[in-house]
Amino acid sequence: MVDQFQPNAEAAGEFRAKIVAKAAPAEGAGAADAQKATGWGTIQGTIVVVGAPPKPGVVLINKDLEVCQPGGHPVVNDNLVINPSGGGLANVAIFAQGLKGENVHESAVAKKGSEVSFDQKTCLFLTHVATIQVGQKLKIINSDPISHNTLIRGNPEFNQTLSPGQAVMYEPAKPMTAPAGVACSIHPWMSAYLLPRDNGYVAVTNPEGKFEIKNLPAGINLKLQLWHEALKEYGGVEINGQKQPLSRGVLPIKIEPDKTTTLEIKIPASAFPAS
Amino acid sequence: MTTHIFNSRVALTLAGLVLALGILGCAAPPPKFRPNLVQAKTAGAEKVTLASTPEVDLPTPDKAPVAGGKDPNAALEQAYGMKLSDDAGKAVIESVVADKPAASAGLMWGDVITSINGSSISDRPAAVKALLEQATWGKPMKVKVDRQQGQQIANLLLAVFGTPDHPERVSADGSPDPTLLKSFGFDIDKLQVSAGRVYSEQSGRQHGLYRLHCAHCHGISGDGAGPTAAFLNPYPRDYRQGKFKFKSTLGAEKPTHADLMRILTDGVPGTAMPSFRILPENEREALVEYVEYLSVRGETEIKLIDRAARGETIPTPAELAGGGPLVPDAEGNVTEPQDENNIVAGVVYTWRMADKKIVAPVAPSEEMTKWLAGEMPKNADGSPASADSPAEKRRLASLARGQAMFYGTAANCFSCHGDSQLGDGQTTDYDFWFQWRKSLDTKPAADRDKVIAEFEALGALPPRNIKPRDLRAGVYRGGRRPLDIYRRIFSGINGTPMPAISVLPAGAAPDPKKGVTTQEIWDLVHFVKSLPYQPLSQPPEQLEALREHQIQ
Secondary structure (H helix, E strand, C coil), rough: CCCCCCHHHHHHHHHHHHHHEEEEEECCCCCHHCCCCCCEEEEEEEEEEECCCCCCCCCCCCHHHHHHHHHHHEEECCCEEEEECCCCCCEEEEEEECCCCCHHCCCCCCCCCEEEEEEEEEEEECCCCCEEEECCCEEECCCCCCEEEEEECCCCCEEEEEECEEEEECCCCCCCCCCEEEECCCCCCEEEEEEEEEEEEEECCCCEEEEEEEEEEEEECCCEEEEEEECCCCCCEECEEEEEEEEEEEEEEEEEEEEEEEEEEEEEECCCCCC | CHHHHHEEEEEEEEHHHHHHHHHHHHHHHHCCCCHHHHHHCCCCCCCCCCCCCCEEEEECCCCCCCCCCCCCHHHHHHHHHHECCCCCCCCCCEEEECHHHHHHHHCCCCCCCEEEEECCCCCCCHHHHHHHHHCCCCCCEEEEEEEHHHHHHHHHHHHCCCCCCCCCCCCCCCCCCCCHHCCCCCCCCHHHHCCCCCCEEECCCCECHHHHHHHHHHCCCCCCCCCCCCHHHCCCCCCCHHHHHHHEECCCCCCHHHHHHHHHHCCCCCCCCCCCCCHHHHHHHHHHHHHHHHHHHHHHHHHHHHHCCCCCCCCCHHCCCCCCCCCCCCCCCHHHHHHCCCHHHHHHHHHHHHHHHHHHCCCCCHHHHHHHCCCEECCCCCCEEECCCCHHHHHHHHHHHHHHEEECCCCCCHHHHHHCCCCCCCCCCCCCHHHHHHHCCCCCCCHHHHHHHHHHHHCCCCCCCCCCCCCCCCCCCCCCHHHHHHHHHHHHHCCCCEHHHHHHHHHCCCCCEECCCHHHHHHHHHHHHHHHCCCCCCCCCCHHHHHHHCCC
C-alpha cells in the first residue's frame, strides 16, 4: 500500500519543461465571459435526516467536574444533533463557492472590523459552527469560572489561554473552503468549528434544521457547498422529493431574481457513521 | 491489533533493510519518497490514491464552432474552453479556462477522457471527433474521465523537488537543473551533499549526510517514521507539516535557521535526538538546509493532497512553481505571493519570514537573572544571606508569585501539568501529528480499532496521547535556559496542546483577569526552574477516569 502512485520520471520531466517555459494557464476571454448576476434572490430550506440516526455517544468528562458536569448529568456528544421531532439536522454549514466582485450583494459584505462573538460555558462552545468574514474579528469569550484555552486550527493558527471572563480577539487571514476545527486542550472533549469566508453567503442550520441565505446572485450557476462534521458522503441526498446525489456535497443551483427558492433536503441516516 | 503493529513493523524493517543496503553501497534500488497517504485519508479522500472516474455533463454551444485549421484545439477552446494535449495516444485534457463550459462542468487539467455519451474514447482523434463532429449542438454530453490526482501530485513533486538521491533532477540519468530550487533560495551544494547515498571523498568530505545521520529515525521523506521510529518514545519529528515545537518564533511561525542549528547542536534532552556537535559546522548547516527542503516538499504535498481530496483542481506545473523568486529587500522582507496556486512560493515565504517573528523578551532584572542561574543571595562577605535578609525575602516572594501564577487562572498551568507538577493534569489529549486519532475519540471502540488499523497500514505509527511535561524532572526538551522556558510559556508549543498566554502591554499594571506582565512570566519561569529541587511530599491522587483513557 505504501508504494502507491510512485512518480513517473517522464511525466515529471514534461512538467519540469512546462515550469521552465513558464507555460501560463490558458487565459482566454474568461473574465469577460464570466457570468453576471441578473438580480438577487433568496434560498431557504430545511435539512432533515430520514431514518433512525445513530445514538449520540456519552462524553467522558475527566476534568473540572463541578463546572463541566453540573449535577452529574451525562454530557452527550454534539457532533450529530438531530431534532427529535421532525429530524431536523443542526450545524450544517451551507455556503456559496466562488462568488466575488459584482456577484456579491452589498448586504453580504460585512463591515471591516465588526465583531462576531464566540462564547464558551459549562465547558462547551456555545456556537458549534461559527462563521466569519475575512476582515471581521472573532471575539472569543470565556464565560466559565475556570480557565480554558482556545485552539483554532485555522490561518493563522491560534492557541491561547483565557481567564474566566476574559475576551480575546482573533482575526482570520484567509477564507477557507471547509471549516477549521476549534478545541480546548484542558477539556479535550470541547469541539467546535470556525468557517472564515470572503462574503456573507453562509448559513448554518438551526436546531430545527432550517437555514436561509438572502440576496444571492440570480441568473448564474451557483455552487452551494454543504458541510457537516459527521457527514462524509452525499450519495443518497434527496432534494424537494427527487434523488440528487451531490458530488462532495456541492449543490449546483440557479435561482430567479426577487424570488425565494425553497430546498427541502433529506439525508438518509445511513450516511452517518456510528458515533 | 498486534498483527497490524507487526505488519507495519515488518514494513518498517524491510524499509530499514533497503536503507541499510543503500548505506553499505550494495545494489539496492534507490530510496523513494513515500507519498503522504495518511494525509489523504485524514483529508477525507475515500480513495487515498486520489484516483476517481467522474462523469460530468458538458454543455455544448448552440452551434458548431467556426474556427477551422489543422489544430482542433482552436475549435475546442472556442466551444468548450479546453485544450487537449499533443499526445495522440490518449485524450488528455491539457488545460481548461476558468468559467468556460469545461471548467464549470468540473473537468480539470490532466483528466483522461475515457467515454463520451456512453461510447468509449480510445485516443485523441476519437475524442476530437466526438467533441466537434458528432456533438449534438445545444444538448449537453456526458463525458467520463479518468482522474489520477494522486499520480499527478507525485509527478509534480518529482518535477519540483527531485528525488532523494538527486534534488536537482527528476531521475538518475536526467539532466541536472538546479535553477528552480535555487530560485526559492535553496543552496544546491548543501542539498547535494546531504542527499544521495553515503560515501566520502578522498579528501574526507562526507556525502549522504542525511541518510547517514537522520534517515533511520526521521525517514527518507522526513516523515518521522524511519525504521527505528516505532521503537522510540517520543517519536521522531515529522517535518512534512512544517510544524516545529522548540523554536524562538511566535506561535505557528516557522523556526529560524538558528533554531534548527541549535536542535542539531544541542540535541533534544529527554528524547532519542542526540547532539550532533561532533559534526563539523558545515555538515550541520548542510543538514539544516536539507531538513528545510524536506519540510517545504512535505507541506507542498499536504496542500496538494488537501485540495485534491476536497475535489478542487490542483495547480498546473507552472502555477505550482510560480510566484518566485522570493528575493528579500533591503530590510530582509519578502513579498508574499498573492496567487493561491503558487503553493511552493507560499510555503517558502513563511520560512523566509521566520526571522521577523522571534520572541525577544525584555530581559529580567539583574537579581532575577542571578536567581534563574541558581545563585542564592549572598552577604557582603560572601556567606549565604539569612532567610530574614531583604534579598532572600525578595527571592522567596518571586517564587511565591510564580507559584500563585502556576495555580492562577491567567496561566492555568496546574490544569494540565497537574497539582503536583508531575504532568498528570490532562493526559487524554493528542498532539497535531495524531489529530486523526483524536477525531476517532467519539467512535465505538470496535470501529475505532478498525480505523486505526487502516491508518497504520498506510504508514502511520501507533498513536499515543501527548503527556504534559513533568516539571519536577528537570528535563526541558526545548532547552533549559530561562529564555527557552520563557518562550514556551509566552507563545505555547506549536503542534501541541500547550497554549500561549495573554500578555499585557509593556508598563501595564498587573491584571490577572486580562493577562500577565513580562515580569510575572519571569517569576513563573523562576518557579518552574525551582521545582526539581522541591520535595514531593506525597504522590498526588489520580482520577480513575484518567487511567481508563491512557494508552500505553
